[in-house]
Amino acid sequence: MxxxxxxxxxxxxxxxxxHPTAVPIAGGTDVMVEINFDHRRPDVLLDLNRIGELHDWxxxxxxxxxxxxxxxxxxxxxxxxxxxxLATASHTVASPQIRNRGGVGGNLGCASPxxxxxxxxxxxxxxxxVASVRGTRMIPIDExxxxxxxxxxxxxxLIRAIHLPRADGPQQFSKVGTRNAMVIAVCAFGIALHxxxxxxxxxxxxxxxxxxxxxxxxxxxxAALEEGGFWDNGKIIPPAVARQFAELVxxxxxxxxxxxxxxxxxxxxxxxxxxxxxxxTWDEYRGNERSAxxx
Amino acid sequence: xxxxxxxxxxxxxxxEARDKVTGAASYxxxxxxxxxxxxxxxxxxxARGDITAVDDSEALRDPAVLAVLTHANAPRLADAGDPxxxxxxxxxxxxxxxxxxxxxxxxxxxxxxAAGAVRVTYDEQPHDVVLTADRPGLYTPDEVNAGHPADRxxxxxxxxxxxxEITVDAVYEVTPLxxxxxxxxxxxxxxxxxxxxxxxxxxxxxxxxxTLAALFExxxxxxxxxxxxxxxxxxxxxxxxxxxxxxxxxxxxxGRPVRxxxxxxxxxxxxGHRAPTIQRVRLGADADGHIDALAHETxxxxxxxxxxxxxxxxxxxxMYASPHSLTxxxxxxxxxxxxxxxxxxxxxxxxxxxxxxxxxxxxxCGLDPVELRIRNEPPVEPDSxxxxxxxxxxxxxxxxxxxxxxxxxxxxxxxxxxxxxLIGSGVxxxxxxxxxxxxxxxxxAGSDGRYEVRVNATDIGTGAxxxxxxxxxxxxxxxxxxxxxxxxRGDLPAGSVAGGSSGTASWGWPVHKACTDLRQxxxxxxxxxxxxxLFVRADTEQEAGGGTEYSRHAFxxxxxxxxVDTVTGEVRVRRMLGVFAAGHILNPRTARSQFIGxxxxxxxxxxxxxxxxxxxxxxFTERDLAxxxxxxxxxxxxxxxxxxxxxxxxLNPMGSKGIGEIGIxxxxxxxxxxxxxxxxxxxxxxxxxPDTILLGL
Numbered sequence: 001m002x003x004x005x006x007x008x009x010x011x012x013x014x015x016x017x018x019h020p021t022a023v024p025i026a027g028g029t030d031v032m033v034e035i036n037f038d039h040r041r042p043d044v045l046l047d048l049n050r051i052g053e054l055h056d057w058x059x060x061x062x063x064x065x066x067x068x069x070x071x072x073x074x075x076x077x078x079x080x081x082x083x084x085x086l087a088t089a090s091h092t093v094a095s096p097q098i099r100n101r102g103g104v105g106g107n108l109g110c111a112s113p114x115x116x117x118x119x120x121x122x123x124x125x126x127x128x129x130v131a132s133v134r135g136t137r138m139i140p141i142d143e144x145x146x147x148x149x150x151x152x153x154x155x156x157x158l159i160r161a162i163h164l165p166r167a168d169g170p171q172q173f174s175k176v177g178t179r180n181a182m183v184i185a186v187c188a189f190g191i192a193l194h195x196x197x198x199x200x201x202x203x204x205x206x207x208x209x210x211x212x213x214x215x216x217x218x219x220x221x222x223a224a225l226e227e228g229g230f231w232d233n234g235k236i237i238p239p240a241v242a243r244q245f246a247e248l249v250x251x252x253x254x255x256x257x258x259x260x261x262x263x264x265x266x267x268x269x270x271x272x273x274x275x276x277x278x279x280x281t282w283d284e285y286r287g288n289e290r291s292a293x294x295x
Numbered sequence: 296x297x298x299x300x301x302x303x304x305x306x307x308x309x310x311e312a313r314d315k316v317t318g319a320a321s322y323x324x325x326x327x328x329x330x331x332x333x334x335x336x337x338x339x340x341x342a343r344g345d346i347t348a349v350d351d352s353e354a355l356r357d358p359a360v361l362a363v364l365t366h367a368n369a370p371r372l373a374d375a376g377d378p379x380x381x382x383x384x385x386x387x388x389x390x391x392x393x394x395x396x397x398x399x400x401x402x403x404x405x406x407x408x409a410a411g412a413v414r415v416t417y418d419e420q421p422h423d424v425v426l427t428a429d430r431p432g433l434y435t436p437d438e439v440n441a442g443h444p445a446d447r448x449x450x451x452x453x454x455x456x457x458x459x460e461i462t463v464d465a466v467y468e469v470t471p472l473x474x475x476x477x478x479x480x481x482x483x484x485x486x487x488x489x490x491x492x493x494x495x496x497x498x499x500x501x502x503x504x505x506t507l508a509a510l511f512e513x514x515x516x517x518x519x520x521x522x523x524x525x526x527x528x529x530x531x532x533x534x535x536x537x538x539x540x541x542x543x544x545x546x547x548x549x550g551r552p553v554r555x556x557x558x559x560x561x562x563x564x565x566x567g568h569r570a571p572t573i574q575r576v577r578l579g580a581d582a583d584g585h586i587d588a589l590a591h592e593t594x595x596x597x598x599x600x601x602x603x604x605x606x607x608x609x610x611x612x613x614m615y616a617s618p619h620s621l622t623x624x625x626x627x628x629x630x631x632x633x634x635x636x637x638x639x640x641x642x643x644x645x646x647x648x649x650x651x652x653x654x655x656x657x658x659x660c661g662l663d664p665v666e667l668r669i670r671n672e673p674p675v676e677p678d679s680x681x682x683x684x685x686x687x688x689x690x691x692x693x694x695x696x697x698x699x700x701x702x703x704x705x706x707x708x709x710x711x712x713x714x715x716x717l718i719g720s721g722v723x724x725x726x727x728x729x730x731x732x733x734x735x736x737x738x739x740a741g742s743d744g745r746y747e748v749r750v751n752a753t754d755i756g757t758g759a760x761x762x763x764x765x766x767x768x769x770x771x772x773x774x775x776x777x778x779x780x781x782x783x784r785g786d787l788p789a790g791s792v793a794g795g796s797s798g799t800a801s802w803g804w805p806v807h808k809a810c811t812d813l814r815q816x817x818x819x820x821x822x823x824x825x826x827x828x829l830f831v832r833a834d835t836e837q838e839a840g841g842g843t844e845y846s847r848h849a850f851x852x853x854x855x856x857x858x859v860d861t862v863t864g865e866v867r868v869r870r871m872l873g874v875f876a877a878g879h880i881l882n883p884r885t886a887r888s889q890f891i892g893x894x895x896x897x898x899x900x901x902x903x904x905x906x907x908x909x910x911x912x913x914x915f916t917e918r919d920l921a922x923x924x925x926x927x928x929x930x931x932x933x934x935x936x937x938x939x940x941x942x943x944x945x946l947n948p949m950g951s952k953g954i955g956e957i958g959i960x961x962x963x964x965x966x967x968x969x970x971x972x973x974x975x976x977x978x979x980x981x982x983x984x985p986d987t988i989l990l991g992l
Contacts, residue, residue: 259917
């Protein structure tokens with residue numbers, strides 16, 4: 001196994017172009033597990049740890065540019081107000097030690113359906129900035145996951161950053177596991193309210209071959225909120241609407257039975273999480289609206 | 296003469312604590328040696344068959360690879376009478392994951408790559424790995440673990456049960472469970488001529504030494520086993536396991552030191568596990584809850600290599616008054632990894648079944664579960680008719696009920712609500728026998744006023760080194776810091792295994808004896824130790840080797856409160872309380888950790904730990920800590936521990952009972968009973984999964 005340690009982003013891109021099968025490694029929290037379990041034995045490891053800019057983030061007017069290696073700990077500590085959904089999800093990642101090492105770039109690179117960041121990324125509607133010696137392009141998150149543990153990267157491309165819209169409304173994340181921490185999700189759900197566009201976006205983890213959105217649920221909810229004038233009147237969402245939303249989320253999943261949980265349990269749990277997180281986010285939205293009106 | 300305050304009973308901090316937290320304590324794989332090489336196992340990918348060919352050509356292409364050892368080329372080991380260490384002796388594969396070859400190389404990475412490149416071909420044979428209660432081939436073993444008879448009958452169970460006013464008949468199931476000590480099974484071995492030195496992770500290096508001497512046909516005096524620090528075992532290091540035989544074998548074969556630390560995901564298959572049990576319990580009682588008939592019938596499995604029978608029915612022989620009793624064990628010999636000891640073998644799964652059934656009987660009788668147990672308190676041990684040396688179960692139950700606030704609860708199931716959460720509480724009794732084994736010790740007084748005590752105890756994280764120092768200091772009548780206790784080396788005076796919660800009693804007794812004797816000698820010498828010092832030896836072959844006219848057990852009461860989410864089916868523990876009666880507690884600090892550790896492991900058994908033997912391939916699907924879920928800190932709530940000091944003159948000079956295992960016994964039943972109280976549902980198969988709860992609600 002060759003171990004390459006580029007000193008700069010340009011060198012990294014050149015190395016990736018020269019060794020398209022090279023597996024990038026940053027925090028190592030996924031790659032090292034796979035190597036330890038003998039799930040893969042790459043010919044070349046491409047160590048990105050010497051590239052400082054991958055650990056940087058910039059908070060712009062509308063978007064946050066999050067370096068691929070910014071650790072979950074840093075996200076929790078610094079970006080809670082602008083990326084609440086991702087920060088909440090980051091809290092549930094493994095243990096403090098892993099959160100100090102791992103970042104969103106690794107989650108995207110591995111593209112495991114169980115990655116904790118994916119539901120929040122899908123719900124936010126972010127774009128992934130990828131680069132190669134050929135140039136840079138932006139991949140919308142909806143087009144990023146293409147198969148089981150496969151993403152839309154070309155063999156010579158590396159993930160540079162994630163561009164996430166700053167939250168324009170409440171966001172939530174929920175995860176079910178067989179113990180309270182350090183566990184691969186049985187299933188997970190993320191939701192983001194987007195009052196500025198009067199839309200809702202969702203993300204489902206561990207309940208389909210790839211992370212997915214529950215689009216029918218989103219469309220139903222957006223229509224129901226619009227129809228009832230809820231964005232403006234801030235009334236409580238009727239239980240029937242919440243129930244229908246939950247059912248559509250359950251229906252969007254395509255889960256399997258495995259040692260972590262049964263397919264039927266996953267569907268059930270997704271419905272529960274959808275209803276709960278909708279309740280939390282809507283309560284927060286109503287609270288914000290009320291205080292905004294009072295001010 | 297002045298009398299020092301006793302240090303036994305004091306919360307003395309662990310003597311080696313600083314070494315451990317700073318990394319100065321050396322474990323089996325920590326010892327640097329010149330010319331050290333590394334080994335990595337190749338494991339069988341079939342559950343039953345014979346090796347027909349091993350292709351190591353690819354593996355040996357790397358010049359860093361020194362050898363690929365197999366049954367065909369490894370130095371042949373003599374028969375030491377223990378199939379666990381009969382490594383690389385035969386082409387036969389008895390279970391999936393059996394070690395069939397060992398790659399040895401200059402570096403760990405090269406060894407691992409070589410192991411991955413070895414191609415083994417098998418003549419695969421059909422395997423039989425599925426345990427059911429009615430399968431063919433179940434037989435009655437001659438005896439079960441710990442030397443108990445497989446079956447016991449008292450009175451006429453069938454007639455008494457048929458005549459009983461109230462009956463309970465239920466089947467309880469526990470999946471295989473894995474020990475998974477934090478430190479994996481590891482050994483570093485080096486030969487010097489016919490002399491062997493092994494740094495090994497085990498629970499008793501005296502036996503490791505004699506076993507290695509037998510395997511390699513050398514003198515015991517030429518075998519040095521060092522196990523000064525051991526990172527847990529829970530029974531899975533109780534006898535020599537394959538890693539130590541393989542390291543010594545490989546070191547002999549390559550003529551250099553070899554280190555082998557078993558990879559985590561290979562441990563489940565080759566170091567033992569708790570065998571699954573299917574236990575049918577029948578209780579027949581009168582309307583007041585007095586048990587007349589008790590049957591506990593266990594079905595379990597063993598491997599084709601060894602016969603190990605989890606003695607799950609045994610505690611039902613002595614727990615409660617039961618004039619008509621039937622307790623049996625049936626076992627199937629399957630093509631599975633060999634089961635072995637895991638924390639409280641027998642009592643742990645057995646008391647899950649019995650104490651769940653007691654809760655069901657309490658419900659059936661409309662009785663408080665604490666009261667039901669008190670009503671069935673036996674005057675003497677029911678099985679043998681011997682008196683108990685001490686038995687304070689009722690006191691533990693009463694004290695626990697008081698501290699827990701047990702009597703404030705609404706006894707009706709499924710009425711405690713907090714929004715979508717159902718809240719319930721449960722109780723279970725706990726017990727563990729008193730074991731003590733002969734051991735030897737030496738004590739030396741220096742003319743500088745310092746003392747040295749030598750005994751081959753093993754500190755597997757329990758605090759044994761500290762407690763033995765306390766025992767020695769008290770017996771010598773000197774301050775703690777003048778006493779140095781050496782443990783964890785095979786060449787020290789022989790000590791018994793750190794198992795069966797027997798360590799403190801077994802090692803402490805000869806230490807006490809030697810130190811008491813030495814104190815007398817110092818006194819006889821006018822209180823002055825002559826130049827050259829004074830030296831005494833003691834053993835307990837007489838005292839600890841024989842039987843006893845008393846039935847000796849520790850007892851306890853476990854209380855638990857859980858919340859069950861009616862929407863997701865998740866069970867979360869809100870609080871646990873354990874009250875134990877285990878003789879004198881010699882060190883409250885380390886004892887508390889033992890109790891809490893056991894209870895935490897019981898929480899894992901109830902809710903998160905489960906293993907599944909894949910019928911297709913015959914291997915465990917949960918082989919690592921990412922899939923085999925021991926409870927994480929976030930799962931463990933407030934755990935409160937208390938004990939009732941017992942003055943029992945029939946134990947040992949310290950008056951102590953073992954405490955390493957009793958904490959796990961009954962914990963799972965208390966939690967399952969709490970789930971019943973919360974929901975009205977009986978879950979009789981562990982672990983309790985959210986799926987099961989949701990289906991039942």
